[in-house]
Amino acid sequence: MAGALSEYFRNVFDTAAAVLEGMAVTCSHFVRKPTTVQYPDRTDVRVQDTLPYRYRGILEVDLEICTGCLACERACPIDCIVIDAKKDKGTRKMMLNRFDIDIAKCMYCGLCSEPCPTGAIHHTPEFEGADYSLESMVRRFVNESVEAYKPKKVEDDPKISPILERGMRYLDEFAEPGDEAGADA
Amino acid sequence: MLQTFLDSLIADGTFGAIPRDVAYAIGMVAAGAAVVFGFVLNISGVTTFVERRVWARIQSRVGPNRVGPQGILQWLADGLKLLMKEEAIPYAADATLFKLAPFVVTIGFITAFVAIPFSSALIVADLNLGILYITSMTSLVVVGIMIAGWASNNKWALIGGIRAAAQIVSYEIPAALSIFTVILITGTLSTQGIIQQQGWGPWDWFIFHSPFTFIGFFVTFVALLAEGNRTPFDLPEAESELVAGFVTEYSGARYLFFFLVEWGNLYIIGAILVTLFLGGWQAPHITDSVVGMNILQALTFIVKSYLFVILMMWIRATLPRVRVDQLMTTCWKYLLPISFVNFMGTALWVMIWPQGFRFAEIVLTAMGFGLVGYFLYRVAFHLRRSGAQITLSPLS
Amino acid sequence: MSIAGFEVEVERGTGLETEQMTLNMGPQHPSTHGVLRFVIKADGEVMRRAVPDVGYLHRSIEKISEKVGYHGFMPYTDRVDYVAAMFCNQGWGMVTEKLADIEVPKRGEYCRVIAAELNRIASHLLSVGTMILDIGAITPFFHSFREREKINDLLEELCGARLTYNYMRIGGVAWDLPPGYEEKVLGFLGQLEPMLDEFHDLVTENTLFRGRCSNVAAIPGEQAVAYNLVGPNLRASGVRYDVRRDEPYSVYPELEFDVPVGTGAAGSVGDSFDRYAVRIAEIKESMKILRQCFRQIPDGPVVAKVPRKLKPPEGDAQIRVESARGDMSWYAVSDGTEFPYRCKVRTGSFAAMSIIEDISPGLMLADLVTVIASLDIVAPEVDR
Numbered sequence: 003m004a005g006a007l008s009e010y011f012r013n014v015f016d017t018a019a020a021v022l023e024g025m026a027v028t029c030s031h032f033v034r035k036p037t038t039v040q041y042p043d044r045t046d047v048r049v050q051d052t053l054p055y056r057y058r059g060i061l062e063v064d065l066e067i068c069t070g071c072l073a074c075e076r077a078c079p080i081d082c083i084v085i086d087a088k089k090d091k092g093t094r095k096m097m098l099n100r101f102d103i104d105i106a107k108c109m110y111c112g113l114c115s116e117p118c119p120t121g122a123i124h125h126t127p128e129f130e131g132a133d134y135s136l137e138s139m140v141r142r143f144v145n146e147s148v149e150a151y152k153p154k155k156v157e158d159d160p161k162i163s164p165i166l167e168r169g170m171r172y173l174d175e176f177a178e179p180g181d182e183a184g185a186d187a
Numbered sequence: 188m189l190q191t192f193l194d195s196l197i198a199d200g201t202f203g204a205i206p207r208d209v210a211y212a213i214g215m216v217a218a219g220a221a222v223v224f225g226f227v228l229n230i231s232g233v234t235t236f237v238e239r240r241v242w243a244r245i246q247s248r249v250g251p252n253r254v255g256p257q258g259i260l261q262w263l264a265d266g267l268k269l270l271m272k273e274e275a276i277p278y279a280a281d282a283t284l285f286k287l288a289p290f291v292v293t294i295g296f297i298t299a300f301v302a303i304p305f306s307s308a309l310i311v312a313d314l315n316l317g318i319l320y321i322t323s324m325t326s327l328v329v330v331g332i333m334i335a336g337w338a339s340n341n342k343w344a345l346i347g348g349i350r351a352a353a354q355i356v357s358y359e360i361p362a363a364l365s366i367f368t369v370i371l372i373t374g375t376l377s378t379q380g381i382i383q384q385q386g387w388g389p390w391d392w393f394i395f396h397s398p399f400t401f402i403g404f405f406v407t408f409v410a411l412l413a414e415g416n417r418t419p420f421d422l423p424e425a426e427s428e429l430v431a432g433f434v435t436e437y438s439g440a441r442y443l444f445f446f447l448v449e450w451g452n453l454y455i456i457g458a459i460l461v462t463l464f465l466g467g468w469q470a471p472h473i474t475d476s477v478v479g480m481n482i483l484q485a486l487t488f489i490v491k492s493y494l495f496v497i498l499m500m501w502i503r504a505t506l507p508r509v510r511v512d513q514l515m516t517t518c519w520k521y522l523l524p525i526s527f528v529n530f531m532g533t534a535l536w537v538m539i540w541p542q543g544f545r546f547a548e549i550v551l552t553a554m555g556f557g558l559v560g561y562f563l564y565r566v567a568f569h570l571r572r573s574g575a576q577i578t579l580s581p582l583s
Numbered sequence: 584m585s586i587a588g589f590e591v592e593v594e595r596g597t598g599l600e601t602e603q604m605t606l607n608m609g610p611q612h613p614s615t616h617g618v619l620r621f622v623i624k625a626d627g628e629v630m631r632r633a634v635p636d637v638g639y640l641h642r643s644i645e646k647i648s649e650k651v652g653y654h655g656f657m658p659y660t661d662r663v664d665y666v667a668a669m670f671c672n673q674g675w676g677m678v679t680e681k682l683a684d685i686e687v688p689k690r691g692e693y694c695r696v697i698a699a700e701l702n703r704i705a706s707h708l709l710s711v712g713t714m715i716l717d718i719g720a721i722t723p724f725f726h727s728f729r730e731r732e733k734i735n736d737l738l739e740e741l742c743g744a745r746l747t748y749n750y751m752r753i754g755g756v757a758w759d760l761p762p763g764y765e766e767k768v769l770g771f772l773g774q775l776e777p778m779l780d781e782f783h784d785l786v787t788e789n790t791l792f793r794g795r796c797s798n799v800a801a802i803p804g805e806q807a808v809a810y811n812l813v814g815p816n817l818r819a820s821g822v823r824y825d826v827r828r829d830e831p832y833s834v835y836p837e838l839e840f841d842v843p844v845g846t847g848a849a850g851s852v853g854d855s856f857d858r859y860a861v862r863i864a865e866i867k868e869s870m871k872i873l874r875q876c877f878r879q880i881p882d883g884p885v886v887a888k889v890p891r892k893l894k895p896p897e898g899d900a901q902i903r904v905e906s907a908r909g910d911m912s913w914y915a916v917s918d919g920t921e922f923p924y925r926c927k928v929r930t931g932s933f934a935a936m937s938i939i940e941d942i943s944p945g946l947m948l949a950d951l952v953t954v955i956a957s958l959d960i961v962a963p964e965v966d967r
């Protein structure tokens with residue numbers, strides 16, 4: 003009887019104490035600074051600029067340095083990249099007729115940017131891809147047939163060299179040591 | 188007071204040839220409308236906004252801050268949005284009852300404001316059954332909830348409605364018993380009468396009148412929380428179990444009514460507690476002007492009861508929900524015996540010290556402040572341990 | 584007698600007749616964590632039976648592997664269990680490495696363990712947070728998600744994504760740890776500790792929370808083994824089994840950690856509270872492992888040389904990974920081409936789902952929610 007009674011009062015006391023302690027924890031949050039970010043407009047810098055370098059956002063292609071090797075098309079597990087690269091019979095140059103990326107299909111896995119020899123296809127920190135129709139989510143990078151980039155020992159074209167430099171820097175970060183060995187095993 | 192005011196207006200001939208009774212009726216309706224539109228709707232709306240901001244801060248978020256300065260108009264936007272929405276009535280629902288339920292709930296809630304004393308003069312009607320009237324009116328809400336749960340023809344809604352009925356009916360008993368402890372001391376049921384017997388200082392409040400009323404205060408608080416369907420007793424609309432309980436099928440304006448009541452009820456709970464235990468509108472006599480004193484009293488009352496509203500939000504943000512069997516255990520095995528003991532104890536106390544026992548009042552007040560002090564110490568401890576960045580501004 | 588014009592027979596029995604109510608919980612229900620469905624036979628608030636209905640989130644992930652090849656399947660494994668994707672990455676990587684006999688460089692293994700343990704903390708934080716949310720407290724959920732966001736930031740820096748990481752590759756990991764990563768992770772662990780203490784005060788010690796969890800759906804050890812429960816659910820029942828310790832893989836033999844088991848601190852061994860407590864204890868163990876990893880990580884390459892068109896020799900392989908939801912078993916068959924012949928994943932949530940029908944009779948409706956949350960069932964992992 004006495005034991006049961008003391009347990010009864012201990013239950014009441016324990017509950018009251020636990021509630022008080024919990025309330026103390028939440029009360030201490032009244033004066034803590036909120037940790038959330040006021041996306042999109044009330045941030046000090048654009049959210050895109052705060053993302054880490056490796057962030058895998060919407061894909062982009064620098065056609066100036068695309069060699070038309072089709073490595074990305076082959077690496078893509080869902081075939082969201084479609085490239086039409088043909089050798090022109092007359093000029094014997096690689097011509098890019100089509101380079102489409104369907105960002106509605108893309109799952110941002112990053113497998114395409116890894117085998118790229120020049121870093122032409124790369125992820126940007128851009129992630130706001132909402133659009134009104136599925137058709138407009140297909141990014142077409144080639145409007146009219148262009149010549150594919152031909153790698154040189156030293157890039158001297160002042161227009162292309164900064165782009166290539168960026169591409170190679172991107173590759174440095176993302177390079178996969180296994181690449182060279184099994185390029186086309 | 189309303190009557191004297193109307194009498195003076197009739198004497199001035201403002202109402203012309205209108206009979207006296209009709210003039211009174213018009214005056215009553217006008218006063219009621221003023222209370223409803225000027226205070227009740229706004230306090231419910233603002234409470235939703237405050238609740239969201241309080242929760243947000245506790246949860247390391249910012250909360251609504253886009254509509255108007257600091258998001259203060261968010262509740263208007265929410266209300267307008269709900270009013271504009273289509274009201275879907277389920278095909279198999281009992282349409283008449285389904286439409287009726289929100290109004291039953293709202294009536295039960297709004298009529299309770301009649302007997303709430305905002306100051307010594309500011310009260311719609313000082314009924315001599317005041318506190319009984321408030322408790323019975325607020326329990327009308329359960330009828331509406333039952334109707335809503337039944338008429339929705341949805342099993343989740345039905346369970347919610349039945350839970351609400353069981354819960355509110357059970358908790359009426361400890362709530363009423365604890366309210367009776369105060370009535371034993373005052374000898375009146377009138378809300379004004381109860382407040383007039385307290386003073387402005389904490390030692391004159393009924394919470395510190397005797398150890399029994401001190402415990403009775405907490406019992407009342409818990410029981411009223413359960414009656415208002417607030418966490419940890421929000422079982423009727425437990426969103427993680429019953430989808431949304433009795434409001435599952437509601438949308439649009441009728442949904443708005445349910446939430447008007449839910450948040451407005453917080454204020455009523457606060458007002459009941461302040462009236463019974465915390466000195467009501469009693470404020471220090473600093474001016475001889477009647478109007479000035481009334482303003483001061485109204486401010487005191489509103490601030491005190493709103494602090495309770497914030498406390499209830501804070502509790503909701505802290506505690507998990509109890510299970511339905513634990514809910515009943517809490518009521519029948521804990522609150523009910525404790526409130527019986529309180530009732531008897533208070534009766535004895537009043538017999539021995541009919542005028543109150545000053546020493547006990549002082550000691551209890553000191554204990555109350557000691558409790559608050561210990562609580563603040565724990566808060567400081569948690570702040571220190573977390574090493575979080577501190578900001579005192581409530582703005583985002 | 585006649586009621587409303589209809590002639591009805593009224594049985595005059597022993598008194599009040601009651602009948603069971605069939606409730607349909609899900610697939611759209613706030614606390615079924617995705618699209619689970621339960622058909623509940625309830626007698627008032629008490630359940631007589633709850634039958635789980637799986638398959639709403641089936642995406643044929645195993646079949647996809649037969650079409651996309653060994654390298655291309657890696658991002659799909661992220662979707663098997665999207666709150667603990669690192670383990671699925673690791674599982675697929677390990678099974679292919681076993682098939683093709685590839686050795687992962689030491690640093691690569693350490694990178695894998697670091698990523699996986701960070702992910703384990705994130706997954707347990709999510710699990711514990713949603714469990715408390717289902718029980719009705721809102722704030723602890725936000726606090727645990729706040730910490731989980733910080734892990735997401737760390738993993739985003741490591742692999743560029745917050746949820747579907749695709750960090751690991753066959754033969755290692757995609758990228759080395761970014762510069763300054765150790766300080767960031769250790770800094771995070773340093774501030775996670777007081778947060779866990781606070782969590783303890785706010786939730787674990789709360790009698791209302793304990794009341795909701797203690798003695799709810801207690802699963803004895805034998806039953807847990809019989810139903811093939813794995814991971815924290817099994818350990819909560821008092822069975823000290825952890826793949827990392829008992830069938831060590833990767834670099835786990837070089838790391839020291841305890842395997843916490845349920846003690847019945849709030850009631851009986853193996854109840855919902857124990858499952859919660861084991862997860863909290865495992866977060867602390869993971870923190871210990873992470874600290875050791877950063878002390879021991881060697882220099883070197885992070886990925887082995889693997890041909891881009893991988894053609895493992897004919898045969899099959901099976902490996903096990905201790906995922907956040909327990910023993911995750913991967914089985915793959917190669918027919919010598921560049922596409923797997925068959926792949927099969929066995930996940931912990933599926934077993935946890937199957938036990939619900941057995942433990943549900945006699946529980947309250949509200950307890951079912953607690954049980955689902957405490958078993959940490961993740962819908963995509965059940966259906967795959």
